[in-house]
Amino acid sequence: MRFDNLYLAGIGSALPGTVTTSEAVSRGLYDPADREMSGMLGVMVAGETPAVDLAAEAGNIAIKRSGHEPGDFVALLHSGSYHQGPDGWSAPHYVLRNTVDRPITALEVRQGCLGMLSGLQIAAGLLTNRSHAGLPDVEGDAGLSDTGADAVLLTAGDNYGGPLVDRWNASRMFLLADGGAAVVASRRGGFAKVLAAGAVSNPAMEELHRGGETLFPPDLSRGLNFEERTAWWRARWAEGVAPPMGHLGELVAEVAERTLEEAGSSIDRVKRVCHVGFTEGPLTAIYLDPLGVDAAKGTWELTRTTGHAGAGDPFIGLEWLWTRGDVEPGDHVLLIGTAPGMEAACAVVEITERST
Known part of the structure; x- marks a missing residue:
């Protein structure tokens, strides 16, 4: 879907210290052969910091950079790929309380590692509907303007350090990393304009x-x-029972081609690709080869040192590129990820401002 008035106004992350893969091998946590094959150098580990605190930390950085005030927000959309806290408790409202702290709706987007990219499409709907509602700009019972809310805060946070997860061996496709990410979606303007976003699945x-x-x-x-x-x-x-057939790389290629066309762009026009933190082989097979790009065009330089931080990966990558000055006004950036389902989603953004 193409957008005409959707921006990223602020972006932030909470990145814990890393444990190197060589240290993990020396401690008997990670097989040396797996380490060699993975190409990974380190993984972020947050200790006992809750996932929601990582999300809130990132959220406050994004809000500060956005220039938006708490009263500008219409909603908070929070994502996590693993347990956020007690059953029957609301992680999104905890993040809301510790960021915007306003009586707005707070939702959890349970879309695994696509949570923030899916949340961006939901945010677009919320902001677009308000801009076309034609409602008078008056104060409601909750003290919020019907049409004055111009922003949505998207957050993600995960901590895989609990006793039921072995971050080093849960999958050979990735090493599970702790971390938080956030972005402010706005209809006023920002450092990047969202040109289009989309998703495709193979249920x-x-x-x-x-x-x-x-x-x-x-x-x-x-x-x-x-x-x-x-x-x-x-x-x-x-035993003769074939598993469901399909390839995530096909979904990645399909959603990227479709969304780039809607954005009026192309993979050749894209300056950089922000992908998830997979190990080298799966990253190449599922993302780089289907997109027809090499690791230097992606964020492998970063993700091989951080691991796979759930839904936050593409936005952690975008912040890294933007704050380093690796992308400049006019550059197109592709944010892309996958999740169980199976589903692939992406967004195409155009950088409009330099980082200060």
Whole structure:
């Protein structure tokens, strides 16, 4: 979908210190052969800092950079790929309380590693609907203007340091990293204009991340281990039961081509690609090769030192590029990711301001 009046007004991240992969090998946490094959140098580890505090920290940085005041916000959209806190409790409202702290709606976008990219499309709908509502600009019962709210805060945060997750071995496709990210979507202007965003899925592949686990009652004691589910499907295949067929790279190529066309851009026009923090082989097979780009055009230089920080990866990459001056006004940047489902999503933005 193409947008005419959607901007990124501020961006921020909360990046904990890293544990190097060589240290993880020396401590017996990570297999040396896996390390060699992964190409990874380090992973962010936040210790006992809650995921929502990482999200709030990033959110406050993004708000400060955006120039928006708390009263400008119509909603907060929060994402996390792993547990955020107690069952029956609202992580989005915790982040809201510790950032904007206004009586606006706070929602959780449960879209795995696509949470922020999916949230951007939801934010576009919220802001577009308000701009075309034709409502008088008056104060409502909650003390908020019906049409004066021009911004949505998107946040993400994860901490995989709990006892049920082995960040080093949960998947050979990535090493799970802790971290927070945030961006302010605005209809007033910003450092980047969102030209288009889109998503495409192959729901027939949803079984791949379910494996043999029961749907009810959910077994929360098993933790997050994608390798176990992959092994389950290998065993079924050996028994003659083929797993669902499909390739994430095909979804990546399809959504990128479609969205770039809607944006009036092309992969050759794109200066940089902000992708998720996969290990070298899967990153190449699922993202770089299908897009027809090399690692230097992506953010591999960064992600190989941080790991896979859930939904925040593309926006952590964008902040890194922008604050370093690696992208300048007029440059097009592609933000892209994937999530269980299977689904791929992306956004095309044009840089409009230099970082100060």
